[in-house]
Amino acid sequence: MIPAKMADFYKSVAGYQVVEGASDESPGLYLTAGGYYRAGILPKPAKVPTTWVPYIRVENVADTVAKARTAGGAVVMEPTAAHGTSVALLLDPTGAPVAVAEWTAARKDAP
DSSP: OHHHHHHHHHHHHHOOEEEEOOTTTOSSEEEEETTEEEEEEOOOOTTOOOOOOOEEEOSOHHHHHHHHHHTTOEEEEEEEEETTEEEEEEEOTTSOEEEEEOOOTTOTTOO
């Protein structure tokens, strides 16, 4: 099951907890952290392209890139300075892109 593989990847790389959706709500999985739902993984409809690249805030981009490689992901863009921080572009094991970036608490645009 592709959603389960994706959930395992993000659990390994970012430390999310995985929660299954209720059968009457969704066949997907949810990623949670700090008691909040952070993302959802749903089966992708056929022939629908991926159009968004989500960013995940991480403490250390280089460490996260290493974890992604170990978890079966690919690195499309190695850690690079951009927007006043460090970013990298990864592909999870299914080929879906995700960017990781460091933000300090001092930045106004930090979530």
